[in-house]
Amino acid sequence: MPVPPPPSGCFDGARHFYAVRVYFEDTDLSGVVYHANYLRWFERGRSDMLRLLGIDQRSAQEAGEGAFAVTDLALKYLRPARLDDDVLIESTVADVSRVTCSLVQKALRGGELLAEAQVRVAFVSPQGRARRLPAQFHSAFTALVAPPPEGLHHP
Structure with a gap:
């Protein structure tokens, strides 16, 4: 029996796209997607972008190199998603530093x-201290840096 692979999205240039569908479990009593589920979708989009x-x-964490941690997040809700909506998560890299x-x-x-959302992630050691991004990670992100977006602006 063929087993379909989990979704991982795709790149269009520097933009990564990840599709989700709104299920009943994603909604609140009013039938609108519960606010925290957008954070889950954004996390999945970022994780699958990294995978691609x-x-x-996982290897970085298991090798004791470190892991990514969200250090800053600004989120703006504009319109509600509802049951059975197809939602596309678009992720673009805005800026990269050493960490x-x-x-x-x-x-x-x-x-x-x-x-x-505007999200800043840092690479941190197993002890939780900021550390330099591994060279491969830094290069991958730098290749995707996009021009500043319209909309949310990070101070």
Whole structure:
């Protein structure tokens, strides 16, 4: 019996796209997607973007190199998603430093913007201290740096 692979999204240039469908479990009593689920979708989009870039988070963690931790997050909700909606998570790299990577993520239904986030992740040691991104990670992110987006602006 063939087993379909889990979704991992795809790149279109420097933008990564990850598709999700709204299930009943994603909604609150009013039938609107519960706010925390956007964070889950954004996390899945970021994780699968890294996987497609060849960044093996699990190996880095198991080897004692470190892991990514969200250090800053700004999230703006614009329109509700509802049961059975198809939502596309778009992730772009906005900036890269030696230790951090800043991304802009959007939840879209068709061409309609539902939510937008600016996320900064840092690479941290197993003890939780900031450390330099491994060279392969830094190179992968730098190759995807996009021009500043319209909308949310990080101070």
